[in-house]
Amino acid sequence: MRHRWRTQAGVAAETAASVAEPTTEEATVSGDDQGEEDVGSGGDPEHLIIEDEFLDSAEELREHFDSRFAEPRQIRMDRFVWDYWHVPNQYTLIRTPAEDFFPRTLYESLEDALLSYGENKLGCRSISPVWLSYYVDGCSQELHADNPHGPWAFVLSLTDWERRRFSGGETMILQPHVLDYWRGFEARRGMELEDLVTQVEPDFNRLTVFDPRLPHGVRPVRGTQDPREARLVLHGWFTEPTPFFTGALEEHEAVASLNAALEPLFEEVATFSPSTGTTTVRLTISGSTGAVTDLEWLTDTLIEVPGGDEPGAVRDQVQRTIVRHLGGATFPTSDKGDTYLTMPFVFD
Numbered sequence: 149m150r151h152r153w154r155t156q157a158g159v160a161a162e163t164a165a166s167v168a169e170p171t172t173e174e175a176t177v178s179g180d181d182q183g184e185e186d187v188g189s190g191g192d193p194e195h196l197i198i199e200d201e202f203l204d205s206a207e208e209l210r211e212h213f214d215s216r217f218a219e220p221r222q223i224r225m226d227r228f229v230w231d232y233w234h235v236p237n238q239y240t241l242i243r244t245p246a247e248d249f250f251p252r253t254l255y256e257s258l259e260d261a262l263l264s265y266g267e268n269k270l271g272c273r274s275i276s277p278v279w280l281s282y283y284v285d286g287c288s289q290e291l292h293a294d295n296p297h298g299p300w301a302f303v304l305s306l307t308d309w310e311r312r313r314f315s316g317g318e319t320m321i322l323q324p325h326v327l328d329y330w331r332g333f334e335a336r337r338g339m340e341l342e343d344l345v346t347q348v349e350p351d352f353n354r355l356t357v358f359d360p361r362l363p364h365g366v367r368p369v370r371g372t373q374d375p376r377e378a379r380l381v382l383h384g385w386f387t388e389p390t391p392f393f394t395g396a397l398e399e400h401e402a403v404a405s406l407n408a409a410l411e412p413l414f415e416e417v418a419t420f421s422p423s424t425g426t427t428t429v430r431l432t433i434s435g436s437t438g439a440v441t442d443l444e445w446l447t448d449t450l451i452e453v454p455g456g457d458e459p460g461a462v463r464d465q466v467q468r469t470i471v472r473h474l475g476g477a478t479f480p481t482s483d484k485g486d487t488y489l490t491m492p493f494v495f496d
């Protein structure tokens with residue numbers, strides 16, 4: 149769920165909206181009262197984002213993979229690039245670095261698309277090296293959490309899911325309520341797999357982006373031994389959450405104003421009960437006034453660490469504080485137009 153907040157000047161960020169998710173709610177604020185009743189990203193944290201039809205070159209990547217396996221009897225040096233990765237009772241799959249496997253321009257089309265998605269939607273400026281992995285009969289990933297890897301994991305499927313001849317292969321992600329099991333426990337209600345894990349089918353060209361702190365895995369694949377019929381995915385992590393400017397102002401022109409707003413913001417947030425996760429907002433900075441005219445919540449995985457002084461309050465406090473300090477910031481003006489700042493806040 150994404151909400152949007154606007155200053156009184158109320159200039160709609162139509163250009164920003166074209167690169168951002170559609171918003172579901174807006175709140176107009178007036179004067180000094182910054183509409184604080186309505187400012188949050190709203191609701192619960194969001195741990196899963198699905199983008200279908202992600203990549204223009206997905207078919208070409210798939211064709212390249214198929215061509216390398218087209219003649220099983222033919223010995224070519226480029227066959228010998230695969231790592232059979234087996235950690236007993238944990239990971240079994242066949243993988244290779246995507247950068248080495250694909251022709252350069254094709255790989256760059258993938259990398260460019262992931263990098264610009266990470267910057268625009270998540271505030272992450274980098275990606276880990278991308279793996280290309282296939283899953284034949286017996287392959288799976290048991291539940292695990294990739295905590296140090298980055299705020300978001302991604303899986304881009306090149307699997308011909310509609311025509312698959314295997315079972316399993318869904319990405320499974322533990323549902324957040326399972327990690328807080330006793331709070332919502334209902335003694336009379338049974339639970340099965342679908343109540344405990346979210347399963348995401350790797351449709352062809354679907355980008356699944358998820359919070360890798362949640363225990364997750366890949367359901368065991370059964371039924372094919374042929375790589376051309378396998379579950380086939382590109383996967384890795386979005387990393388380096390840092391501010392990202394597009395539009396009129398260059399980073400070096402805006403960074404002093406940003407830091408002036410961030411300093412008191414961080415001081416205030418440091419007094420709150422601990423929380424963990426990443427919240428990313430996008431600001432629209434008016435070229436003519438230097439004021440912030442729009443603040444949009446892009447992603448939000450913030451979880452309150454249990455045991456704090458004021459249970460349930462921290463997400464709200466953090467969001468209000470971000471809005472108050474960043475919404476009130478003033479940047480240099482620019483006759484080149486507006487500037488958009490994607491700003492991730494990492495709490496750990």
Ligand SMILES: O=C(O)CCC(=O)C(=O)O
Pocket residue numbers: 289294301303318319320364365366381383384
């Ligand atoms: O392929 C997937 O669906 C998940 C991949 C994953 O969790 C990982 O590589 O760590």
Ligand SMILES: [Fe+2]
Pocket residue numbers: 292293294301360364
């Ligand atoms: Fe993982």
